[in-house]
Amino acid sequence: MADGRTPSCTNCHGDSDLHTNNPAKLKERPATDRSFGKNSKTPVEARNESCISCHKKDAKRSHWEGSAHQRADVACTSCHQLHTAKDKVADKRTQPEVCFTCHKEQRAQVMKPSHHPVMEGKVACSDCHNSHGSIGPKLVKRDSVVETCYTCHMEKRGPFVHSHEPVNEDCGNCHNPHGTVAESLLKARPPFLCHQCHTPHGGQVAQLRGQLPTQPTINSSGKSGINYTQARGCMNCHTQVHGSNNPSATNPTPQFNLR
């Protein structure tokens, strides 16, 4: 054998004498000492110990104890299939359907028009989450939400001359990474998203071009309900919403993330 650590049946299922010898000559053999099927009576902790006894050396599983999945009594075999040529959860094209067994809200969100290519098989849940435990929130793969997002969106990292602090704090302040109807995975459309924190540009209601009972005039202000509602919304002008590294100290200065 190439690897002496490779387990035998009894390493996982226990000695299982009754199952092996079937002394009562039962038509259906007694179950193994440890079983892993959906009707298993083996406690989850004991089932998982079969796996952890070998895989505890894996650094990626160092924070399994105390993780959300461990606390929720998720068994390794709830996600992993052993007696098959290909484990569904180990293939990014089929992994989401395993995760969606429990995470049903995310299943609905990834089908919205603005989404990461999860259903297309190009991004897997495990690209962002370490289901075996992490020190970040929501089992994110790196130590925080922003650090996890920066692994693919590093251009947002800065630091910038003009920062937008919620970007440094948590991308989830503005984005829902699992999917939204609003473009760019935004939790709400501008201006409604931006107005949760900011109070710019007078007292307009959100309006649409072509909807107005009174058409614009040549003197209509650019800071209008149309211009901050349609197209890129507030970002039509405040285009550098993640921060700007423009150092120019001349008017109009980039402090409002205009350039």
Place this chain on the structure above:
Amino acid sequence: MKTLQTRPGFSLKIVVLALLAAFGSAHAADDEIAALIRPDSSVSIGAAGVTGAENERSFFGQYNGLRRQDAYLLLDLDVIKRDDATGTWTTFQGRNLGLDTREIRFGQQKQGDWKYSFEYDEMIRRDPRTINTSLVGAGSTAPVVSRLATAGSGSDVNLDLKRKNTTIALEKWLSPSLQFEASFRNEDKNGARMFGNGMACTSGSAPSPLCTTGVTQWALLMLPEPINSSTQQFDAKLNYASDKLMLSGGYYGSFYSNQYQSMAASINGELSNPLGNQMGLPGNGPALGAGLRGMLQNPIALPPDSQAHQFYLTGNYAFTPTTKANFKYAYTHAAQTDNFSVFGGAPGGRSDLGAKVDTSLYQLGLTSRPISKLSLLANVRYEDRNDKTPIAYYNVEGNPATTAFTNGNYSPKRLNGKLEGTYQLPDGYRATLGFNYESLDRGTFVSTNSVAGLSGLRQKSEETGYRMELRRSMSETLTGAIGYSSSHRSGSAWLKPLSLSCTGLGGLSDAGRGVIVGDPSLTSITGCATFNNGIYGVNNIFPSSMTDRQRDKIKMSADWAATDQLSLQFMAEWGQDNFSSPGTKGLRSSYMGFYGVDAAYALSENWRLTGYWSRGDQTMHVDHSTGYLAALRNLSDSYGFGVIGKPMTRLQVGGDLLLIEDRDEYKQSGGSTANNNLLANLGGLPDVTFRQFTLKLFGRYDLDKTSAVRMDLIHQQTKLNEWTWGYNGTPFVYSDNSTVTFRPSQSVTYLGATYIVALP
């Protein structure tokens, strides 16, 4: 988890090999077992066609590489070999090789000894929307703008963004307890995405002569952002494992490099006035002012190069089989020193930002099961970010300059704590009670920093919460759980940003700079330099991430194996956030509900059905300071139905039907008589609706033991009715008459046929 993906074909093969080793080699002669343990290699080749025009599959083809052409080569490769003499596995996989989402992976390993792999992966995003424009050099750093005579008469520009990833990874067991791991990943990102700029005159930040005094003039431009950057990530670590201790120490470096530092548009001729007519013609108002033209042509910064170096030590320790600890310490040094040379007007003495940020992270967790029925968890995490970036006057406002502001400093200290206990009660009940704590100290704000559009800031926030859960196994086939969680966030006194003047508060002007304490107990204003009780005005607004928040959530679920054939899952959750601040504006509350049921039914050994329905319902109440009160609701239903079966020994078939119906409602009330009248005339913002129906069918027929044919059919219908880029036939038109469109109703059918042959 990536590691798991790099171990194809492990499970069954190794289990069977282990069986062979355990029970002797006599069985090896058995042909059936020999077939089982032989790694499966195959190649799959075929062709696919997609119906409809390109713009009719813009949502379908957003990421899957099936948008631009009508026909595609389908080519997949899966080679897995094992050298029995050395126990060396060799894998070579290729997926979607005929598409621009192709993936190639080659790897070799000897389990428990060494392993290496090489991966190449392409990912593309094709923006579902099309720009119609006369822009020359769209997606370059120097686009040239010229006004189209009429909207829609320009050329169509489709924006793509392509990522090419290369990953090299290796592992080596140096001894039974010591392992070395390293990986390097490079990503090249090229293409363009929607971007732009805009400026309105008059403006306080663009005094005369930039904006001509008294002249209202503005312009918005669609200028795609050019992207040509690369990201490198390097991870190397040494892992040590003994019976009780697992320790991993290493280095993680991440580097971002952008080929473009800035972009600047040139504007030829005139732009449109607010009516869409050319500026400067008789009756159309003045020509595009030189000042506004200049501002629109100013360089726009693109993301700067940056790097971060992290050293870490992490692992776990088992004090006893039932009491364990895990821990992590990480120190990160991040820097951003991209040169300012392409920009003008940098503050004296600064050739780059000189950003340096040092972050220390500490985490310690303890789990214990002191008695068999009780399990305990304690976890604490502390993050200390220390921003050492030099402060400089980057903003000089006014003509002549009257006000100057600097960059800021973001040095938060965040502490998280968690205590939780779970007890096994009689009759199959299990109860969990947990407490959470979080404090965030954002540090002392830089007194000269400018903060835009906010009424107040808070240095410290603190949140405490608890959760309770009761779970019961009601029978061998039915389990249920109900949980409730609640948390409350509050914080320190509100501070007034310097950029907010004291106008309206007795006519005082800013007497000093900086973030100023607001003290509601003071009834007279003696100077904004020391306090400003004006921040407690009812129309003022405070960031939703800093305001007080009461959060409550309840969640229920049940799993029921109703019969041997039928299993059902039910779940429901509701949550509510209520925000409070000195004012009454901004995000006031939010509500969420989510319900669903899943079912699986095994018709027979060969046929299986699945189905689900779920509904999400969310509402946010957002009030603009003086403009509107909004109730934003999202209602989303999704349905799925699946079948998979084997009607004949050689034939496998399956299908999935997915439907999502989504509606966003934007209810506004005015906040003023004028706005209420306006809303009454407008009818308010229409709902945004999204509906997508997808049918997927496949069939695979085994021609013989080594070959098969497979057919795939996908039919998708998408309807998106939104007003972002146009409403009721009236497009949103940029100042050069550029427009953005998409086909709101799309229907596409994909048909693919492949021949699969096993490789020897």
